[in-house]
Amino acid sequence: MEQEARIIRAKHGKENPYFLHLRATAQDSALSFEARGMLSYLLSKGDTWEIQPADLQREGGIGRDKTNRILNELIEQQYLVREHVRKADGTFSSITYTLYESPHTENPYTDNPNTANPQHIEYKSNALESTESCGTEDATEPDSDEKLSTTTRKPRKRSAKQLELDNMINAIADAFGLDRATVTNVKWGEFRKAGRELIDAGATPEDMKPLHAHCAKKVSEFSSVYMAKEWSEFATKRSAVRSSNPYQLPPEPEQEYIPPAVMPTPRFNADGTPISVSV
Secondary structure, three states, X not given: OOXXXXXXXXXXXXXXXXXXXXXXXXXXXXXXXXXXXXXXXXXXXOOOOOOOHHHHHXXXXXXXXXXXXXXXXXXXXXOXXXXXXXXXXXXXXXXXXEEOOOOOOOOOOOOOOOXXXXXXXXXXXXXXOOOOOOOHHHOOOOOHHHOOOOXXXXXXXXXXXXXXXXXXXXXXXXXXXXXXXXXXXXXXXXHHHHHHHHHHOOOOHHHHHHXXXXXXXXXXXXXXXXXXXXHHHHHHHHHXXXXXXXXXXXXXXXXXXXXXXXXXXXXXXXXXXXXXOXX
C-alpha cells in the first residue's frame, strides 16, 4: 500500500524555476539549521553571484554578529573560503567569499593561477571573530601577523570537537576498509552523521572495528548508520562480558594454621646438672 505523501513539492519547470542541491549537504548534521538555510540560499544563486554579508543581513533580517557567526560555521566546516584581496600596489582592496556545495580541503587557486590578473590575493581561511566585520563596505587592513604568502594557504585551525569527529570518521572508514580519497561525498556525509551519533553515545575510534565485526555477525551488508544504531547493544554486551571478568584469578586457598613447636621445660638434678629429655 502506497504511503500518503507528507511533503508536497511544487511543480518544476520554466514557470517554476528550481535548482539541484546535494542531499548530503542539506542533511549534514555537522551544520546547524541556520547554517544549512544560509547555505541553501547561497546555492540557489548563480555561479557568479557575489556573497555580501550586508546582503545576507538584509535578506535574513539578522544582525552583523549573527551573520558572521553563521559564516564562521560554514568556514569551519569547509563550505566557505574567505579571501583578502590586494591591488597591484599592495594596498588592501576587499574581502571575497567562495562557496562550495560540499566540504573541500584542496586549494582551488593553485592548479591554474591567473597570471594576467594584477590583483594580489591573500588568503585567510580561518573563521572570523564575531566582533569583526566581514563586509566589503567596511573592510579594514588585516594585521601584520595575518599577512600570508601568495603561494601558500594558511592551515585551517580545527577545534577539538572537529578533530574528534575527523578521527571517528577515519576510524569508521578504516573499519569498512575504505580510503578517504575513494569515498564519495554522499558516503562521507553518512560517515559524519554516524560518527557524531557514536561520539554522543560515548563510542571511541578504537571501538569501530569491534563494532563492525559485531554488525557483520548479524547482517551481511550494512552501513555506518546501522553501526550507530547497533552501538547500544554492542556496548551492553561488552559491558556484561567485562563485568563477568573471566580472566580473574581464583582466590588463594586458606593456609592451614600450624602452631609453633613447644619446647619442654628444662629440669635439673640435685647437683644442678640438667636432666636430658628426649623430644
